[in-house]
Amino acid sequence: MRVLKFGGSSVAGPEAISATLEIVSRSETPVFVVVSALGGVTDLLLEATFHAADQREEWRESLEEIETRYLNTVRGLLPVAEHAPVLSKVKKELNTLETLLEGAYLIGESTPKLRDKIVSFGELLSAFIIAKFYKSKGLNAVFQDSRELILTDDTFGNARVNQEKTETKIKAVLRGTDPVVVLPGFIASNGEGDTTTLGRGGSDYSAALIAGALRADLLEIWTDVSGMFTANPRLVKGARPIPTLSYEEAMELSHFGAKVLYPPTIRPAFQAGIPILIKNTFSPDEPGTLIESDGNPHGRTVRGISYVPGIALLSLEGPGMIGIPGISNRFFKVLSQKGINIVFITQASSEHSICVGINENQASIAAREVNRAFDREIEKGEIYPVKEEKDLSIVALVGDRMKEHQGLSGRMFSTLGRNNVNIRAIAQGASERNISAVIRSVDVKKALNTLHETFFEEQVKQLNLFVMGVGNVGARLLNQIRDQQKFLKKEHRLLIRVVGISNSRKMVYRQSGIPLARWKSELEEGTAASPQAFYDVVRNANLRNSVFIDNTASAEISGWYSKYLQESVAVVTCNKIACSSVYSGYLKLKALSRTYGVPFLFETNVGAGLPVIDTLKNLILSGDRVRKIQAVLSGSLNFIFNTYDGSEPFANVVREAQLQGFTEPDPRIDLSGVDVMRKILILARESGLELELQDIENHSFLPEGAGDSADIDAFYNTLERGEPHFKTLLSAAKKKGARLKYVAELNNGKASVGLEEIPEGHDFYNLRGSDNIVLFYTDRYPEQPLMIKGAGAGAEVTASGLFADIIRTGNY
Structure with a gap:
């Protein structure tokens, strides 16, 4: 014996109701079918009631919509020859409904008792029509009014069932009845015969009461989802059906928002030991969720x-x-x-x-x-x-x-x-x-x-990236992410999605992820951008594991880091300004990172993709102490002085370095030494020293007036006029058999930067191209320093360093 309940979405209209026929027809045993009102009709009935009680004419519109729904359902389900008697019955019931609503309208009031009477029409009409439809298709189906079976108290709207009397009634009326009995759910009656209701979702409860009284083999709840899910699938895309649950687990889930099952449903089934199967009307072959006493056979914890x-x-x-x-x-x-x-x-x-x-x-x-x-x-x-x-x-x-x-x-x-x-x-x-x-x-x-x-989903962690800046570095970062997405997900269980992109003009946000094959066109079609607007997008999106990536050299953008960290958004940046600004600001960002438990990563601030800062951190954490740091930290300056041999003007070499992406967008930052000053300052601070930018000695190599250039063009003009100055520097180094390198040094708490003549045999002498080199002299490396060497400039390697930091946020 089976008891089946079809919810409002399963009987929303002719097409949906037709899908229930095959499900009901599968059984060879007696079947009791409990149905809800047509999807949305209960809300319409309540709406009509409230409008009528407020003496607003809109109740007639609601009633008209209800009438249209039911009459169209009859016409869509039954052959024309059978329309007349069924339509006549439906119209008669709708006339009674109109009378009740008219009464509420005239007196300007609706009582709980009247509301129960009015909303009962939804289930009564759907059950009557469905029974006639099943019969027209050859099933031995009859309609049975649930008010004659389920007895309650007088708590209209959410009546309490008298289970003993209800069981007696159900057994007396339903035992030995026709193989298919169709009953309206949700409705019942009190001792005086007045209509009561069992609360929203009460159709499940009606079915459970019938199943329990008749000791059915199975109670089936048919709805529009394939069982109870690990979470609400409308909010969690990764949610999946739970194959089996215990009665207790199902009860907890239903009490706490799992609307697939009305909480009181479980008690009658549990008391009678009847399994409950939740299935999808529109995907009947999917297994669904089985609820029974031994519903957790594998001993899983969180269900x-x-x-x-x-x-x-x-x-x-x-x-x-x-x-x-x-x-x-x-x-x-x-x-x-x-x-x-x-x-x-x-x-x-x-x-x-x-x-x-x-x-x-x-x-x-x-x-x-x-x-x-x-x-x-x-x-x-x-x-x-x-x-x-x-x-x-x-x-x-x-x-x-x-x-x-x-x-x-x-x-x-x-x-x-x-x-x-x-x-x-x-x-x-x-x-x-x-x-x-x-x-x-x-x-x-x-x-x-x-x-x-x-x-x-512990096997896959999702990172949601918000990328600010899509110039040389930003564009290459997006390309690297695009090329590695599948690999990272498959091999490292890390799903990286770029959900927000912004430049100085436009920004775009897609919660589902921006297709990186066409990010440029997506951005061009985006909305007007500003740092505030992009921050608002990140905050309002409120996504888990959010990461803000700054690919700019903007002081304004770096000023937003604290706000992101306070929203528990990780910050990954190649922008050196934040960590080389006032010491208190640097400390604040580090403290916010600790307080809110989110990463603030800036490995690319020094050495682009080289693990300079990470190595330094590990030295400090392991108890070592830094005594001295010597370094060539500017890939752009190293490229310039490795390339400059006097055959081409110094200014042209600088232009080439800028063209290849080795310098900052403004090359004055590199050639003034400010960029290297910031880098050695960051290393000093990471070593535990309290230094400010002005504490660093800067031995400038530029000709007079270069530092006062109004703009980049004027700066290049100054370099061109200063060509003799650069040739003099080059000639002096060659005479000594030395090479020019721009060196940063931290020694005994003091830092300096400047152009130096490096003799043959020195670790810096053979440094090629745009490579960087860092020598750490520590307590453990007093004579032979710990050396880090490699490409230290260029958009590609900087992007790869940022990418590494992004991946590192996935480990927090």
């Missing part, structure tokens, strides 16, 4: 992640609560008397505060009534007025076996914390079947996705 939206927290606090019995009882009694359902409770062990979660629509009433009940204590200052917080949601981990595994709560909260999801309250029962946290509603999507990634 699903649910959430409840629209929550408000009420907090009752005060010194007068400590050690005083009865406070909690009075608090809960006030809420109970006002019909306010509590969905979440937590209390401090000090008894100084009680916090409850309720529906936010009831928060103001609840706060007012509690304050009224404790007005004496509030007046004396023993208890504070109730604190009310809205715009919250509950996120919950659910699983039978969670109590057997240590650290699940820690993983949950650390995962949320890393993504800047602030937890307002926590509740966990002794059974540890449910761990709940109250968070801001705006963080729900991010929280669900990051928790799902942690507990169900």
Whole structure:
């Protein structure tokens, strides 16, 4: 014996109802089919009722839409020859419905009792029509009014079932009936025969009551999704159906937002030991979810992640609560008397505060009534007025076996914390079947996705990149990411998505990811850009594992790093300005990175793609101490002085370096020594020294007037006029058998930069092209320094260094 329930989406119209026929026809045993109203009709009925009670003529429009839906359903399902009697019955019922609504309109009022009567028409009409349709297709189908079977109290809108009387009725009426019985869900009756309803979603409950009373072999809930999912698939793309669940796990998930199943449904099935199968009407061959007593045979821990939206927290606090019995009882009694359902409770062990979660629509009433009940204590200052917080949601981990595994709560909260999801309250029962946290509603999507990634998709971590600047470095970075995306996902379980791109004019955001094969056209079609606008996009997107990448040399952009870090957005940058600005600003960024638990990575600030800063950090962390640093840190200057031999003017060599992307966009930064000063300053600070940029000695090699150039063109003019100066420098070095290198040095806490004549045999002498070299003299490397050498300039290697830092954020 099977009991099948079809929800509103499964009976939304003729096409959907036709799909149910094949499902019902598969069974050779007696079948009891419980159906909801046509999808959306219950809302229309309530809407019509409220309009009528407000004496607004719009109720007629709602009624007209309902009538059109049902009449079109009859015409779409039944052969023409059978239309007349069915349409006649439907129109008669709709006339009665109109009379009820007209009454509400005339008196300007609708009672709960009247509302139950009105909304019952949705299920009654759909069940009647579906029974006629099945019969027209050859099934031995009959209609049975559920109000004759399910008996309740007088709590209209959400009536309580008298289970003993209901079971007796169901057994007496349904045993030995025709093979296919179609019944309306959701509706019942009280002792006086008045229509009552079982609450929204009550059709599931109706089916469970029938299944339990008849001791059915299986209760099937047919809906528009393929079972209960690990998370809401509308919010979490990676969510997947759960093959099996225990009754307890299903109950927890349904209570905490899994709308596939109405929570009271489980109890009758559980008591009778009847398995519940949740299936997809439109994909009937998919396995769905089976709920039974042994629903977790493999002992898995977290089975699903649910959430409840629209929550408000009420907090009752005060010194007068400590050690005083009865406070909690009075608090809960006030809420109970006002019909306010509590969905979440937590209390401090000090008894100084009680916090409850309720529906936010009831928060103001609840706060007012509690304050009224404790007005004496509030007046004396023993208890504070109730604190009310809205715009919250509950996120919950659910699983039978969670109590057997240590650290699940820690993983949950650390995962949320890393993504800047602030937890307002926590509740966990002794059974540890449910761990709940109250968070801001705006963080729900991010929280669900990051928790799902942690507990169900640990093999793949997703990074969401927001890229600022798409010049030489930025463009190459995007190309490198495009070329490596598949490899990183397959071999390193790292999914990298570029979701935001901005230059100085335009910006584009795509939550699903920007196709990197056409990022230029996407950007050109984007919206007007500004640092503020791009930051707003990142903040409002509120994506997990977000990374802001700065490929610019802009002081303005670097000023935004603190804001990103405070939103728990990682920052990866090749822009040296932030770490070489005032020392307090550098310390602030490092502190924010630690406070918010997100990376602030700037390896490319020194040596482009070379692991200079990372090596230095490891030396310091391992207890070594830096004594001296000697380095050629400017790939552009090394290229220039390696290339300049007097055959071409010095200015032309600089132009070539700029053309190849070795210099900053403004070559004055490189040739003035400021770029190298910033680099040695960063190394000094990473070594633990407190230095400012002005503390570094700069021995300039430029001719007089070059430093005062108004713009880049004027600077090149100065270089051209100073050609004799550069030839003199070159000639002096050659006479000594030396080569010109621009050297940075940190020694005994003092730093300097300048052009030096490097003799043959020195580590710097044979440095070619745009290579960099860094020599670390430390306690462990006092005579023979630790050397790092390699390409230290160029868009490609800088982009690769940024890419490495991006990948490193995935390990935090």
